[in-house]
Amino acid sequence: MKITSTRFGEFDIDESKIIAVPEGILGFDDRRFTLITPEKHAPFCWFQSIDEPALAFVVVDARETFPSYTVALTSEESGRLMLGDGAEIVVLLVVTLAPEPAKITVNLQGPIVMNPHRMLAKQIVLEGSKYSSRHPLLPQVAGEVNASHVAG
């Protein structure tokens, strides 16, 4: 199907690439997204709304950029994501870009957790001061980035 994006123009995606976000991303009404992983923009990916061309988030795969980062899901969250025991998840961190690269931050407090098999995702809010919603990205990425991507 054809998707229109304000930033990237028009492109085709297979319907199997649509990610349902039944509870939405906090502050937005959109419920359908797709993950775009352009090689030239690695390690950044785009979490693009299917229905709103102007809405896209820049995200990074937590496993690549913050290998020690973990999210413990509640049983309710696992249920909503239809995760069985030991099911694989992909954790996406929302990036807040800035004109100055050193000021780019990543939101460790509100990760988007995705079940890649069911193409279901949910933004989780983590309580406590362990993780910041404005964690500097670059010191982390400069050392660890490589050419690999999030699996689609």
Add this chain to the structure above:
Amino acid sequence: MLVLTRKMGETITIGDHIRIKVVEMKGNQVRIGIEAPGDMRIYREEIYLKVQKENQLAASWSLTDLDNAVNFIGCEKE
């Protein structure tokens, strides 16, 4: 909104599994104890609003900023 008055040490029960108790009152602060099933998420509303606000900031980015970031990371690696 349901509004209930409680004294120090008194509790409110929600459903079968959630109990909320006033454990301390000091000036304009109230400390509240919450008993709930182990893996239920409970958080201060500010944190929820903070993530929401950060989402809104994150959504207003430009391709120029993204290109800058990618270039910057490329330079750091070399």
